[in-house]
Amino acid sequence: xxxxxxxxxxxxxxxxxxxxxxxxxxxxxxxxxxxxxxxxxxxxxxxxxxxxxxxxxxxxxxxxxxxxxxxxxxxxxxxxxxxxxxxxxxxxxxxxxxxxxxxxxxxxxxxxxxx
Amino acid sequence: xxxxxxxxxxxxxxxxxxxxxxxxxxxxxxxxxxxxxxxxxxxxxxxxxxxxxxxxxxxxxxxxxxxxxxxxxxxxxxxxxxxxxxxxxxxxxxxxxxxxxxxxxxxxxxxxx
Numbered sequence: 001x002x003x004x005x006x007x008x009x010x011x012x013x014x015x016x017x018x019x020x021x022x023x024x025x026x027x028x029x030x031x032x033x034x035x036x037x038x039x040x041x042x043x044x045x046x047x048x049x050x051x052x053x054x055x056x057x058x059x060x061x062x063x064x065x066x067x068x069x070x071x072x073x074x075x076x077x078x079x080x081x082x083x084x085x086x087x088x089x090x091x092x093x094x095x096x097x098x099x100x101x102x103x104x105x106x107x108x109x110x111x112x113x114x115x
Numbered sequence: 116x117x118x119x120x121x122x123x124x125x126x127x128x129x130x131x132x133x134x135x136x137x138x139x140x141x142x143x144x145x146x147x148x149x150x151x152x153x154x155x156x157x158x159x160x161x162x163x164x165x166x167x168x169x170x171x172x173x174x175x176x177x178x179x180x181x182x183x184x185x186x187x188x189x190x191x192x193x194x195x196x197x198x199x200x201x202x203x204x205x206x207x208x209x210x211x212x213x214x215x216x217x218x219x220x221x222x223x224x225x226x227x228x
Contacts, residue, residue, distance in 0.1 A: 044218075056214050108158055109158055
């Protein structure tokens with residue numbers, strides 16, 4: 001069974017640009033969550049999508065947005081990049097059912113560097 | 116601000132010993148608790164979940180939960196060098212219709228041969 005696939009693996013952008021990250025969940029998983037990981041803040045929850053709808057949301061500004069497609073694949077967009085957005089962005093999938101939604105399977109992540 | 120606190124370590128134990136990792140959380144109504152393991156340069160992977168007070172055992176791993184003390188721990192028996200990793204504690208937080216996991220910063224464990 002294929003795992004969670006994230007692309008690209010690495011990205012280098014400059015301030016003010018925008019970026020789109022992609023995530024394909026494990027087959028049969030309907031929930032996709034996005035996280036930002038930095039050494040100082042650890043894992044921070046961005047948002048979760050389930051059946052093409054944003055179901056839960058963290059405390060990030062509106063520059064961070066996402067969407068989910070009918071095949072459960074998800075994209076995350078960050079507009080007007082800031083230096084502080086440099087981080088590892090992790091996507092995680094789960095079955096999404098009650099009792100299972102926090103049993104997450106993570107992708108390898110996208111390492112974003114903003115210069 | 117809901118918080119999950121972990122000792123950052125590093126926690127160093129000899130091979131074969133018991134490693135004890137601790138986590139405290141601030142939200143009294145949290146109901147679900149998770150331990151994830153993250154090897155250096157890799158992504159987190161789930162190793163234990165616990166929902167009720169008491170102990171839950173899975174192989175060499177035992178999770179312990181005490182909701183009154185807002186405390187969850189992970190014991191690793193017969194520690195192996197392959198257990199050397201960062202262990203992340205995650206606690207669910209519900210606010211109305213919004214539900215998310217709050218994560219600790221992790222405890223780094225080093226198992227010495």
